[in-house]
Amino acid sequence: MVRRAFSLLLILALAGIFFSILKGWTPMTELSGVARDYVANEKEQLGAMNLVTAIVVTYRGLDTLGEVTVLFLAASGVAVLLRRKRDEAAATVKIKRAASEIVTTGASLLSPFIVMFGAYIFLNGHLSPGGGFQGGAVIASAVLLLFLAHPDYKLKHAVLNIIESFSGFAYVLVGLLGLFLAGGFLDNRFLPLGHFGSLLSAGAIPVIYVLIGLKVGTELATILENMKGRAL
């Protein structure tokens, strides 16, 4: 009873705080401070058509590197906790219910196109909405489709690990190249900015987003496989 009254009181207090914040809220009619600066100068400075990408990869590039690191740590944690041991994997071989003909055929037909779409998303990250994280997640969803259709499907861990480590290493390397050849860490201007709006433009932004896409895709696929274990 006391606990219930206490939680009700807490909720009321929170509602009061939110109400007082919302009461004085008016929508912003123009950009302020650093946002206005980004919008005004991004085209000349970095040359990426998608402003969000320019902010995520270059102006706030260090945050993105941190996000990739967090995802890497999460994937490593899942792998450490859930990876199947060799003998356990051999001991629990049991007959799994195979997916139906429609599902297997559909998955085999669709998955190459889904992977292609993911690659399209991160290759065009500097031109259209989307980027490395989104493209990587789309690629991982193709892997998920394959898992659903073929319960015994196995990923080639050696290849995935090489791609993941290479792209993580190359991402930091590109950042360091920016530090030495251009204005600072993760500066994209050590490659030519190119023609505004074409595929090969905006300096190193496409390179960085391809690397992020590969890294996120392989990491999420590995997480899915480790989570799957015997479950599917």
Add this chain to the structure above:
Amino acid sequence: METIMIILLALVMLAAALATIHMKNMISAILAAGVVSLFASVLYLLMAAPDVAMTEAAIGAGLSTVIFLLAFKKTRDEEVENG
């Protein structure tokens, strides 16, 4: 028109979130949590943030729902084996 749509989507999100908390069946609760993410991504799209909408749809509605389902299946399997 757009305001009405936004309010409707927000109401559906609220209903799905409440359903997530109150549903007894775990799988339905996980699916309801996925519905919250799905409608959130449509909402982001309406509010002119396609980048965020893509992330929310792919990660929030897609992968994390599946990972929750797999985790639920895994814990239930272990319970059957151990108890």
